[in-house]
Amino acid sequence: MSEQNISNDESAGDGEGFLIKNWKKLVVIFSVFLVAGGLIWAVVYLVRKAGEISWFSNRMIALYVALGFVVAVVVAWFVLRKTFRTRLRMQKVIREDPDINDWLIIYNWTAKILYVPTIFASLLAAALLCIRGVPPAAVGGVWFVIFLLNFLVEEYNISIKILLIALIGLGFFMLWLHLLGSVTGFLKLFRYIAISMNVTVYLLVGIIGLLVIFISWLKGLFYYLTITPNYMNIQEGPTESGEQIGREDYNSRIDTSDFLERLMGFGRIIITFKDRKREPIIVLVWRIQKKAQLLEKVRAKFAIDNFQKVQSPEI
Numbered sequence: 001m002s003e004q005n006i007s008n009d010e011s012a013g014d015g016e017g018f019l020i021k022n023w024k025k026l027v028v029i030f031s032v033f034l035v036a037g038g039l040i041w042a043v044v045y046l047v048r049k050a051g052e053i054s055w056f057s058n059r060m061i062a063l064y065v066a067l068g069f070v071v072a073v074v075v076a077w078f079v080l081r082k083t084f085r086t087r088l089r090m091q092k093v094i095r096e097d098p099d100i101n102d103w104l105i106i107y108n109w110t111a112k113i114l115y116v117p118t119i120f121a122s123l124l125a126a127a128l129l130c131i132r133g134v135p136p137a138a139v140g141g142v143w144f145v146i147f148l149l150n151f152l153v154e155e156y157n158i159s160i161k162i163l164l165i166a167l168i169g170l171g172f173f174m175l176w177l178h179l180l181g182s183v184t185g186f187l188k189l190f191r192y193i194a195i196s197m198n199v200t201v202y203l204l205v206g207i208i209g210l211l212v213i214f215i216s217w218l219k220g221l222f223y224y225l226t227i228t229p230n231y232m233n234i235q236e237g238p239t240e241s242g243e244q245i246g247r248e249d250y251n252s253r254i255d256t257s258d259f260l261e262r263l264m265g266f267g268r269i270i271i272t273f274k275d276r277k278r279e280p281i282i283v284l285v286w287r288i289q290k291k292a293q294l295l296e297k298v299r300a301k302f303a304i305d306n307f308q309k310v311q312s313p314e315i
Helices: 003-021 023-048 058-080 087-095 111-129 136-155 160-180 183-192 199-220 259-263 288-299
Strands: 104-106 223-227 231-236 242-246 250-255 266-273 281-286
Touching: 087 104, 087 223, 104 288, 111 136, 111 199, 111 281, 136 259, 160 183, 160 259, 199 223, 223 288, 250 288, 259 266, 266 288, 281 288
Parallel strands: none
Antiparallel strands: 104 223, 223 231, 231 242, 250 266, 266 281
C-alpha cells in the first residue's frame, strides 16, 4: 500500500473519530443554526406583515409570554446546567471510574406507577370510544375492573399466601352458590354495573397519570442513592447536597413480599442504619430482579484503589 493511501485512510479514520467524539457538539451547533434561521425568517415575516398585525392583542400578548418562557428556560439551562448533578451524570462518572466495577444507582418511584395498567386502559378506552358502535357501558365496566385491581395492588400488600387463601375462598363460595343453583343469578348482578364516561374523562385520567409518573422520574434525577462497594451516597437536590455513608454503617434488604407488585416487576429496597435514631429508607424500584442481583454484587465486594507505581527519572 502506498504512503498516499495510508495517509488517506488515517485521515478518514480521524474524521470518523472526530464525528463520534463530537456528535453532541455538532448536534447543538446544528440546532443553534436551525433556531437562528427560524428566528430570522420569523423577523422578516413579521416586518413584512407589520401593518396587518395587531401587536397588543390578546393573542400576541400570549405569544410574548410563551416566547419569554422559552427564552427563560433556555437561558436557565445554559447558565445552570454545569451546576446540576443529576443521576445520569453520576452514572457516567462512576462508569468511567477505573476503581469501581460494580455499582448501583436507585431512586424512589411514586406508588402511583402501579397504576400503569389503568393509565393504558384509559388511553385505550378513549381510542375505542372514537369508534362507532362500541358500547360505552361495556368499556367503562372493563376499565373499572382494571382500576379496582390496580387499587388493590397499590393499597394492600398481597403475598402469595393471601392470594392463595383468597382464591380458595372464592372457589368455595362459587361451589356453595352452585349447590344453591344461584351462580347464574349472582353473575347477572354484574350487568347492572354500568359505568359510562366520555373520551375527555379517559384522556384526562391517562394524561394526569403519565404526568405524575414523569414528575416522579424527574425528581429521581436529583434525589437518588448511589451504592458502591465502599460507601453509599444519598443525593438530595440538584447540586452537590448529599451525605456519604460508609458500608459498615448501613444494611440493605430486598422486599418482594407483595406478589402482584413482583409480577409487575416492582419491589422495594430497604436501607437500614446502625444508628437506630435514623428512619429506614424505602425505595420502590422497577426491574427488581436485576437491581437485587446488582446490589448483592456491590455488597459482596470491597474496592481498593489502583496502585500506580511512580518510576523515578533516570539520572
